[in-house]
Amino acid sequence: MQWSANYNGTANVTDESRAIAVDGSGNVYITGVSYTTVTDGDCVTIKYNSNGDSVWVKKYGFPSFDAGNSIAVDNFGNVYVAAASTGNLGTGNDYATIKYSSIGDTLWVRRYTSLNNDEFATSIHLDDSNNVYVTGVSFPGKFVTLKYDSEGVLKWTSIYNGPEPSQNGEITVMSDS
Numbered sequence: 008m009q010w011s012a013n014y015n016g017t018a019n020v021t022d023e024s025r026a027i028a029v030d031g032s033g034n035v036y037i038t039g040v041s042y043t044t045v046t047d048g049d050c051v052t053i054k055y056n057s058n059g060d061s062v063w064v065k066k067y068g069f070p071s072f073d074a075g076n077s078i079a080v081d082n083f084g085n086v087y088v089a090a091a092s093t094g095n096l097g098t099g100n101d102y103a104t105i106k107y108s109s110i111g112d113t114l115w116v117r118r119y120t121s122l123n124n125d126e127f128a129t130s131i132h133l134d135d136s137n138n139v140y141v142t143g144v145s146f147p148g149k150f151v152t153l154k155y156d157s158e159g160v161l162k163w164t165s166i167y168n169g170p171e172p173s174q175n176g177e178i179t180v181m182s183d184s
Contacts, residue, residue: 010059016041016051026078028086033057038075038088041066050075050090050103054111063111069093073103077131079139081157084109089131089141094120102128102151104141106159115159121145138162 016022020042028036035055042048049068052075056062067073071093079087085108092103102119119141120126128143137157145151150167 012055012059012061014041014051014053014061014064016043016049018043020044020048022051023074025074025076028078028080030080030084031082032084034062034080034084035059036078036080036086038078038090040072040074043068047072049073050088050092050105052078052086052088052105052107054086065107065111065113067092067103067105067113067116069103072100075105076127076129076143079131079133081133081137083137085114085137085157087131087133087139089128089143091127091143092118094118099125100127102126102141102143102153104128104131104139104153104155104159106139117155117159117161119151119153119164121151124149126151 022041023039024037025039038052040048041051049066050073052065054062069092073092075088075090077089088105090103094101104117106114124145126145130142139155142152152165154162
């Protein structure tokens with residue numbers, strides 16, 4: 008083992024890592040959830056350098072429960088997180104897609120919701136042009152995939168009505184070459 012690191016959120020409740028990514032310089036990125044109470048938590052994303060030292064910690068919390076489920080890093084060191092996030096106004100759970108700069112600044116956050124459904128973003132990937140693809144499940148029984156450009160502009164939404172219950176796990180992006 009080269010190094011290990013622990014994260015203890017401010018509430019001293021449970022902290023869960025859910026996804027990991029490594030960039031070309033050996034920096035390690037973790038996303039997950041840091042519980043603030045027994046039932047509520049914030050999406051937490053951490054960047055460690057190649058020696059295991061924490062470089063930055065970012066939290067995203069909407070009104071109630073938010074959890075990072077997938078993470079990707081582009082060639083510029085920007086970090087993209089797909090999260091499940093409790094919505095407001097009766098929308099249930101939503102997708103939250105977050106882009107951080109290499110130094111941890113929040114560059115943009117995009118939310119996807121449909122009225123009266125629960126959406127859970129489960130996977131995020133980038134293509135060679137740094138377009139962002141997010142997929143997950145929208146209950147009951149739908150797979151929802153979104154494409155954003157690198158500036159966070161939604162390019163398209165694809166919804167597949169699958170059999171119930173449906174779980175969508177991963178997305179893979181392939182280049183044409």
